[in-house]
Amino acid sequence: MPPVPTVTATRTTSAPPTWAILERELFAVQDKAWRTFAGRYTDGAGRLIFRDTLGVGLDGRDGVDDFYEPFFNWPTLYLLGGSADILAAAHRHWQAVTDQLAEMSMLHERLERGYDWFHQGEGMLLFYGLCLARPDDADLRTLATRFADFYLPGGPNYDPEHRVIRAPHNGSEGPRWGFSDEEAYFPWSLALRPYGLPLDWIDEAAPFDELAGSPERARAYGRAMWDRMGRGDTLVNLASTSLVTNAYLLSGDRRYADWVAEYAGAWRDRLSGHEVIPDNAGLTGVVGEYLDGRWYGGHYGWAWPHGVHSVGMAALVGALNAATVTGDHGYLEIARNPLDTVMRHGEQRTADQMGTLGRRWRPHLAAMPADTTFMVPQRHDDSGWFDFTVLPNQLTVSLWHFSRDSADHDRVERLRELSNWDWTTVHTQRLKDEAGHEEPWWEFLAGRNPGFPERMLRSALETCDAKVTAIEADPVDPATGPSALDIHHWQDRNPIVTEALLQLTTGSPQILYNGGLAQLHVRYHDADLRRPGLPDDVAALVSDISPDHTVVDLVNVGGTPRSVVVQAGTYAEHELRTVGVDDDAPQPVEGRYVTVRLPAQTQVRLTLTLTLRAVPPMVQTPWEDR
Structure with a gap:
């Protein structure tokens, strides 16, 4: 690396x-x-x-x-x-x-x-x-x-x-x-009825009310649902x-x-x-x-x-x-x-x-x-x-x-x-x-x-x-x-x-709730404590994730110097090409990380250019990356 x-x-x-x-x-x-x-x-x-x-x-x-x-x-x-x-x-x-x-x-x-x-x-x-x-x-x-x-x-x-x-x-x-470990009775027919029963085209889905004298109809519907779904x-x-x-x-x-x-x-x-x-x-x-x-x-x-x-x-x-x-x-x-x-x-x-x-x-x-x-x-x-x-x-x-x-x-x-x-x-x-x-x-x-x-x-x-x-x-x-x-x-x-x-x-949306994995544009590590996340007192704002550049503002609001490792991608899968600091011209870089030192009560704007998904993804820390 x-x-x-x-x-x-x-x-x-x-x-x-x-x-x-x-x-x-x-x-x-x-x-x-x-x-x-x-x-x-x-x-x-x-x-x-x-x-x-x-x-x-x-x-x-x-x-x-x-x-x-x-x-x-x-x-x-x-x-x-x-x-x-x-x-x-x-x-x-x-x-x-x-x-x-x-x-x-x-x-x-x-x-x-x-x-x-x-x-x-x-x-x-x-x-x-x-x-x-x-x-x-x-x-x-x-x-x-x-x-x-x-x-x-x-x-x-x-x-x-x-x-x-x-x-x-x-x-x-x-x-x-x-759908259940008991008799083939469809257990959610009451809950789903306001929406319309799934597979309402099958004969067994003809109108029935399991609470009003037709439990056998409900069981028949359940058996059909088991067989088809x-x-x-x-x-x-x-x-x-x-x-x-x-x-x-x-x-x-x-x-x-x-x-x-x-x-x-x-x-x-x-x-x-x-x-x-x-x-x-x-x-x-x-x-x-x-x-x-x-x-x-x-x-x-x-x-x-x-x-x-x-x-x-x-x-x-x-x-x-x-x-x-x-x-x-x-x-x-x-x-x-x-x-x-x-x-x-x-x-x-x-x-x-x-x-x-x-x-x-x-x-x-x-x-x-x-x-x-x-x-x-x-x-x-x-x-x-x-x-x-x-x-x-x-x-x-x-x-x-x-x-x-x-x-x-x-x-x-x-x-x-x-x-x-x-x-x-x-x-x-x-x-x-x-x-x-x-x-x-x-x-x-x-x-x-x-x-x-x-x-x-x-x-x-x-x-x-x-x-x-x-x-x-x-x-x-x-x-x-x-x-x-x-x-x-x-x-x-x-x-x-x-x-x-x-x-x-x-610079990322909420993780997809029905089983998604994190897909983060950038993420951070505390360089001093060697742990994930922003250090104490440090705030970050990603205001642009255009395909050709990324803009990140970092601010140390406290009185203690802090150091942040900015990582390109959740799994260090993006490749950094250039890093610009404030109004300075961007400088070429290599790798997936950049360390930012933030003296007390300072701020900096980074403009990054990345090649997305240039490296095979892997869950690891910057200190064990190879």
Whole structure:
């Protein structure tokens, strides 16, 4: 590895920028907030205080993800510059919750026994974050490869001849056929009925009410659902590629990269001859094998209530993973296709014509001056495309962020032109995925929203404060409250917010919630402590990530000199070509890192030129890089 170039800040700042003060405040308040959460909802061992049990009843496979989700972004906060204590706590909680779930028979060999990857992807985020934050942890490395081996040829889940994962519910015990471990009764028919039952074209889906005298009809419907949707492959299984990509990034073993390429390639091949990527394949790899030839109708697919949210997310996760491990951006067509397809069928609609899953967009549309805005169909069944809503720009912006392709940029701009609500406004809201502010960030990067950093940071501070207030005022005492505590209770009160810090400090969107791996444009290390993240007192702002240059401002707001290593890419996969300091002419450099020395109360602007993905990715630190 070539010597790491070093630059030194020379501009003093007695009055640091407001954004820098707010950024450091956000780190400080969150360091207190997570302790408040842990003190209220976890016991001395780190387990969630829960007096009920999981694994019983018709929906007995559900719940594992909900135990990990309250901590999902804690390692990310550490990676950005949070205290070492939060990483230690996140690891302790992961270990303790894993033991807790194992005692409830929800895990086998510390991994979920078998469930859908829409939920497994959510539950794995904590583990992926720990692996990225602690790449030298031998136990985490061992677990990462063991988990991935369940999906490689020779493991229980994958059929290499037909390139299929054998069932929608899968895991450490292999295919887990159907939807529950009890009688073939479809357990969610009451919950799904407001959205329309999946596979409403089958005879068994004729109107019935399992609570009003027709339980046998419900069982018949359940048996039909098991037969048609409870076996074979489903597009949402693409999220499992993160499990295997994580093993490759930690180990460098090409077996894992080859499997990701092979499995994502199978779904890319299934796109051939279809307008849009199918959501299902039978055990022989044939699209529509159990659905009378239909390309839609798979589990968490196009006819499911989540529609493009689950399909688009899984397609994007799988595409990014395949492109990461191979360097072949042709895999990105898997992600582009569903977005372009629903946009072709989009139309202008009024706010009261919003379909399901529209909660996130209510404040945006409520303030909209126009009568209509562009919406896309989320779902498809025998009647065609239906259920219109605003297209989640986490998908479109994340795709562009990875590719920097002009066509991906133009897709976001096209959506902006068609949208009649204000893309610059920061709405203070936090759903569990902690995303949803892609539009004002996009406008900031485009130079059309200069006040974004301060507004976004103030919004994040408000959100964190509201969560702490809710914890302190929570009428439910987990130690003495109802035994059947809602298992979403904890994630609703998680006070950690990382979206603002990811966008502003690294120039990156929020990590994809249904199982994505971190894709950071730049990241940082404390050069003195040799740990990930910004040092104490240091704030960062990435204001431009154009394909030809990156602009990073670093500010030391304190009275102690600090040193920062700026890394190009999450996995040091980008190559630095030049570094410009303030107004000086850029100087040629080599490698993936630059060290910045920040004397007390100084600031510096770096203008970097990068070659994206010029080096094979690997999870390691600058001090062990070779």
